[in-house]
C-alpha cells in the first residue's frame with residue numbers, strides 16, 4: 365500500500381475503515397435479529413400448540429368429570445359443563461389441527477386425539493347419559509371399560525403430542541440462544557478487529573507523517589542556521605516524497621542563490637579592495653607629488669616631479685606638461701611615456717589647444733577631426749585629454765595625456781575615474797606651480813634692486829661665498845669687479861635725482877649687454893656696482909672691465925628730452941684666490957682697487973695688488 369496510495373487516500377481510509385466495519389456489522393446484526401425474530405415466532409407457535417393441547421386435555425377432563433357427576437346424581441344441571449366442554453373441544457381441536465398442519469406427525473396425533481374423543485363422546489358418554497335418563501343400568505356400560513380405554517388412548521396421544529412439542533420448543537430456544545451468542549461474539553470480534561486495524565493504519569500514517577514533519581522541521585531549521593547542503597530524505601510515500609523532493613529543490617535553489625550571492629559579494633569586496641588600494645595609491649602619489657612640489661627649488665625640479673608622478677599614475681599613457689608663456693605661446697617643457705615621440709608640436713600658439721581656448725578639459729580622438737587640438741599629431745591618432753592648469757584664476761598651461769593602448773585607439777573612452785584623477789592631478793600641479801612661481805617672484809624681489817632690476821647686495825652676500833666655494837672645488841679663479849659712477853653727485857645736482865635714476869637704469873642695461881648670464885651683476889649700493897665673474901682669470905676680468913668702462917664713457921643718456929652729458933666709471937678688480945679667498949677680503953681688495961682708480965683720476969680700471 366505504501367507508495368501506491370496518496371496521503372489524502374490514506375487519511376480517507378483511516379476514516380472509512382471504521383465506517384465500513386460498522387456498516388457491515390449493522391447488516392450482520394440486522395440479519396441475525398431477523399433470524400432470532402423468526403426463531404421467536406416459531407417458539408411462540410410451539411408454545412401456542414402446547415397450550416392448545418393442554419386445553420384439549422382439560423376439556424376431556426371437564427367433560428368426563430361433568431358426566432360422572434350427572435351419572436351419580438342424575439341432576440341435569442350437572443351436564444352443562446359436559447356440553448360446554450364437548451362444544452369447545454371441537455373448536456379447540458380444530459385450532460390445534462391448524463397449528464400443526466405443517467408437521468405431519470403432530471397432525472396425525474391431533475387427528476387421532478379427535479377421533480378418540482369423538483368415539484368416547486358418541487359411543488360411551490352419550491350412551492351413559494341416555495341410559496341414566498331412561499333409568500337404565502348405566503353400570504353395565506361402564507363395566508365394558510370402553511370409555512376408560514378410549515380416554516387412556518386419548519391421553520397417551522396428547523402426551524406424545526405435548527412431549528414432541530416441548531422437545532421442539534427446547535430445540536428452538538436453544539437455537540435462538542446460540543444464534544444470539546454467535547452474533548454477540550461476531551459483533552465484538554468484528555468491532556475489535558475494526559478498531560485494531562483502524563488504530564494500526566492511523567498509527568502508521570501518523571508515524572510516517574510525524575517522521576516526515578520532524579525531518580522537514582529539522583532540515584528547515586538547519587538550513588536557516590546556515591547548513592545549506594542539508595536535504596530531506598526522500599521516502600516512499602508519494603505525497604511525502606513529493607513534498608521532500610520539492611523541499612530539496614527549493615533548498616538547491618536557495619543554496620545556489622546564496623552561493624551566487626556570496627560569490628558576487630566576494631567579487632564586489634575584491635573589486636572594492638582593489639579600487640580602495642588603487643585610490644589609496646593614487647592619493648599617496650598625489651600627496652607625495654604635492655610635498656615634492658612644495659620642496660622643489662626651481663621649475664625644472666617641479667617639472668621632473670610632475671612627469672614622474674604622471675608616469676606612475678597613468679602607466680599606460682604618454683603625456684606632456686605644456687606651459688603658457690607671456691606671449692601666449694605654449695611650450696612643451698616635459699614629456700613622458702612610451703610614445704612621447706607621438707605627442708605632436710613642442711611649441712604652438714595657445715589657440716591651437718581647445719582646452720586653453722575654452723578654459724575647460726577637452727578630450728579628443730587625436731585624428732584629423734575638427735574636435736582634435738591643433739598641437740596633436742594626426743599621423744598618430746590616439747584618444748587624448750587636455751586639462752588646463754588654472755590656479756587663482758590664472759591659466760598656467762595644460763596637462764596633456766594620450767593613450768596609445770590598442771583598446772583605446774580611435775575612441776574617446778576616458779573613464780570618469782581617469783578624468784577625475786587627471787583633473788585632480790592638474791589642480792595639484794597648477795597650485796604647486798603657481799606657488800613656486802610666487803615663491804620665485806618673492807625671492808627674486810628680495811634679491812633684486814627695484815630701481816635697476818639688478819641683484820642687490822644681499823644677493824651678492826649669498827652668491828659670492830657660493831661661487832668662491834665652487835671655484836675652489838674646481839680650482840678656478842673668481843673675479844670681482846667693483847665700480848662707481850664718477851661725480852654722480854654732480855649729475856644729481858645738475859639734472860635732478862630722476863635723471864640720476866635714469867643713468868643708473870641705463871648702466872644696468874649696459875651690464876646686461878656686457879656680461880654673460882652666469883655672471884652675477886649687483887647694485888652694491890647708491891651709485892656703486894659689483895659683478896662676479898665665476899671662472900674668469902685676471903686678463904679676462906680686466907678685458908670685461910675695460911669694455912664696460914669704454915661702453916659707459918661712450919654712452920649717451922637722454923632723460924626727458926635732455927642729454928645728460930658724458931659720465932664715466934672707475935673700476936677695481938680683485939681676484940680670488942690671489943687677492944682673497946673670502947667674501948670680505950675679496951670685496952675689500954676690490955674696494956681698495958676702486959679707491960685707487962678714483963685716486964688715480966677716475967675713468968680707469970685698477971687691479972688689486974697692482975696698486976702703486
Ligand SMILES: Nc1nc2c(ncn2[C@@H]2O[C@H](COP(=O)(O)OP(=O)(O)OP(=O)(O)O)[C@@H](O)[C@H]2O)c(=O)[nH]1
Nearest residue numbers: 848849850851852853854856861862864865890891
Ligand atoms: N639719483 C640717484 N642718486 C643716488 C642714488 N644713490 C646715491 N645717489 C647719489 O650719488 C651720489 C654719490 O656722491 P659721492 O659719494 O660724493 O660720489 P661722487 O659724487 O660720484 O664722487 P666720486 O665717486 O668721488 O666720483 C650722492 O649724491 C647720492 O645722493 C640713487 O639711487 N639715485
